Amino acid sequence: QAQLAESGGGAVQTGGSLRLSCAASEYSGRRNCLAWFRQAPGEEREGVAAINPGGSRTFYYNSVKGRFTISKDNDKNTLYLQMNSLNPEDTAIYYCAADPPVPLCGSRNDYWYKYWGQGTQVTVSS
Numbered sequence: 001q002a003q004l005a006e007s008g009g010g011a012v013q014t015g016g017s018l019r020l021s022c023a024a025s026e027y028s029g030r031r032n033c034l035a036w037f038r039q040a041p042g043e044e045r046e047g048v049a050a051i052n053p054g055g056s057r058t059f060y061y062n063s064v065k066g067r068f069t070i071s072k073d074n075d076k077n078t079l080y081l082q083m084n085s086l087n088p089e090d091t092a093i094y095y096c097a098a099d100p101p102v103p104l105c106g107s108r109n110d111y112w113y114k115y116w117g118q119g120t121q122v123t124v125s126s
Contacts, residue, residue, distance in 0.1 A: 002115040004096050009120030016086050016124070022079040022096030022117055033105030034072060034079045035059075035113060038092035038122075047108030048094070049081065059106035063089070086124045093119040 008020040020036070035050035049070035050059040058070050069082040079096050097113035104112045 002098060004098060004115055004117035006094060006096050006117045006120040009094060009122045011123040011125065012086055014087050014124060014126050017082070017084045018086065018122060020081040020083065020094055020096075020120060020122075022081075024077040024079070024098065032099045033102070035097045035100075035106075036070060036079075036081045037095045037097055037110055037113075038090075039095070039119075040092040043092075045095070045110050047110070050106045050108075051079070052105050057106070059108075061108050083122070086122075088124050088126050091122060091124050093121050095119045 003025045005023045006020060008018060010018060012018055031053050033050060033052055036048040037045050038048050039045040047061045048064055049068055051070045051072055055072050060068065067083065067085045071080045096117045097110065097115065099114040100107055100112035
C-alpha cells in the first residue's frame with residue numbers, strides 16, 4: 001500500500017511563493033507517474049501538474065503554467081511543487097497523487113490516480 005504525505009503548505013500573501021513536498025513511503029516514485037491536484041472550497045478537485053516516471057516530461061493545467069514547477073527526486077522518493085506568484089485563486093487543499101495507468105500519465109482526471117495523500121492547505125491572501 002503506497003503512502004503519500006504532503007508538506008509545505010501554509011499562508012502567504014499575493015505574489016508570494018511556497019514549495020510543496022510529497023514524500024512516498026513504501027512505494028517507489030521512480031517508476032510511476034506522479035501529479036498534484038487541488039481542491040478549493042465548494043469546487044471540484046482539479047489537476048495542477050503531473051510528471052512522468054523519469055522526470056523528463058511535465059504537464060501543467062489551468063492558470064498555473066509559467067508560475068508553478070513540478071519536479072521529483074527519485075533517490076528521495078519525493079515529489080515537489082514550486083509555486084511562485086501566488087494569488088488568492090490558488091487557495092486550496094493540494095494533494096499529491098500517483099500511479100495512473102501508464103498511457104494516462106499526465107491526465108488531469110483524478111479518477112485515474114490510484115494513490116492519494118491527505119492534502120496540505122495553501123492559503124493566499126490579498
